Amino acid sequence: MKLSQKLETCIPSLTLKLAEQAAAFTAAGDSVVRFGTGEPDFITPDYICAGAKAAIDAGHTKYDAVAGVYALRQAIAEKLHTENGLEYTPDDIIVGSGAKVSLSVGLQAMLDPGDEVIIPRPYWVSYTEMVKLAGGVPVIVDTDPAANFKMTAEQLKAAITEKTTALMLNTPLNPTGVFYTEAELAELAKVIVEADIWVISDEIYEAFVYDGAEVVSIAALGEEIKAHTLVVNGFSKTFAMTGWRLGYAAGPRPLIEGMKKIQGHLISHPSTITQYAGITALGEKGDVVSTIVSTFDTRRRAMMARMDAIPEFRYIDPQSTFYIFVDISAIIGDNKYKIASAYDFAAQLLQEEKVVTIPGEAFGVENYIRFSFATSLEEIQEGFDRIEHFLERRR
Known part of the structure; x- marks a missing residue:
């Protein structure tokens, strides 16, 4: 067959x-020691589990909006405002079944067959396959170990062709454990805006920074780059909610509307119970x-x-x-x-x-x-x- x-x-x-x-x-x-895991070993915090149970008791077990429960999108918009300096409305946000779905649906909304997506090496293994499954062509950019494998603006510019549609940017970065500084992101942003391409900013590890460091979203560097950016994040790592499958994307309204069309046919929306747990996760997280x-x-x-x-x-x-x-x-x-x-x-x-x-x-x-x-x-x-x-x- x-x-x-x-x-x-x-x-x-x-x-x-x-x-x-x-x-x-x-x-x-x-006895097996596991240094390969890509998820926190903690059990999901009790207050989040209680939020999910309360959602069930309240009858939040039916279909909801394709873009996600409105109250969750409001909570995400508030999070992006207070923690990232980003101004989005709930209508600029779409909730997916994990950040992986948000990345995949975003690529499908951006790409036509043969369109190129630039991916710095080393990369999370699913990036290349997501691009191919969306009909695109992954273009791998080799980075310098001496520069902690971070792509430079010059390398990005050299990789751009007339078929380039997007850049996959992961920061903080799996697998290297580094992140792009604000100055490094600013240089990349200049190239992205000048070339008029998308940047998909995968920020799933943003909470895990050490030694007093702070990370910056590339979308926060000005309105021009924000108009070219799809910000992707989720609850899996930060809240030890890997099995709950809850992520989101924020970006320009036409792109989000396009993603809604696609997601409506693929998954409708994530579990409503999980989404209400997400509202609780953001609203009551404390320390x-x-x-x-x-x-x-x-x-x-x-x-x-x-x-x-x-x-x-x-x-x-x-x-x-x-x-x-x-x-x-x-x-x-x-x-x-x-x-x-x-x-x-x-x-x-x-x-x-x-x-x-x-x-x-x-x-x-x-x-x-x-x-x-x-x-x-x-x-x-x-x-x-x-x-x-x-x-x-x-x-």
Whole structure:
């Protein structure tokens, strides 16, 4: 039977085999340390769960607006105003089933077949596939490790062609744990406005910044760049609501209206119960988020301390997110380790020591491993004891 040609170009996760093996080890009763997770290990805060239960009791279990519950869009508009300096009305916002859906629907609303979307490398693996599934062509821009893999305005300008429609910009950035400064964003904004292209600003990790740093949304740098920007964010990371599937996008009204047309046919809208939980999450958060971020900061420092003691590891200073991107070229380049690639490192480490990591190939780069510190301090110490043992046998 016929299947779509899109399936031939849509690449499955490179880490699927590793994930399946880790699950098999766990099912067999082995102790597995997971440094690969892309979600907070906390249970969703009680007050949010209570908000969902109250929504059920109040009968909020029916269809609602395609763009999302109006009260949630009001709450998001207020959040964007107070926290990001962005002025949007509820009609400029669309709520989706996770930020991933908002990214995908946004691309479908922007792209015609053959349109190009610029994606800096390293990139979150789904970006390229989302572009292809929307009929677009991903254009990968190689970035400099010496610049913490951040794309410059000159690199962006050089990548733009007459077919360029958009730039995918992730800041704070998965997998590197860095973010673009206001000055860096301002330089990118000049190029974007001059070229008259879209920028999709994926800001899902905005809450996870450390050492007193502050992040800025590129849309906040002026009305011209705001008119070219689709801001995408969600509740999964900040509020430990990954399984609830709640995200949103804010942008110029014609784009949002176009996204509503598409979303109305694809998913209608996210669960109304989840949306009411989102209203509660924003309205009653208090110091919940700052407490979560403080906990992650403690874990970040613990993982960095263990990495500093491993001479084969060189890592990018994790200023944000909950990831550390580690250069293991010294291991791959030395025959005594008998490790051919980052994927090989991850596979051998999992097989021998039951430690899960994500190889750089998943993000389009070689010789790097992504570690997540979205786990307990005890797991961090145990995991690095195992990594030390793994390396010591090869030294």
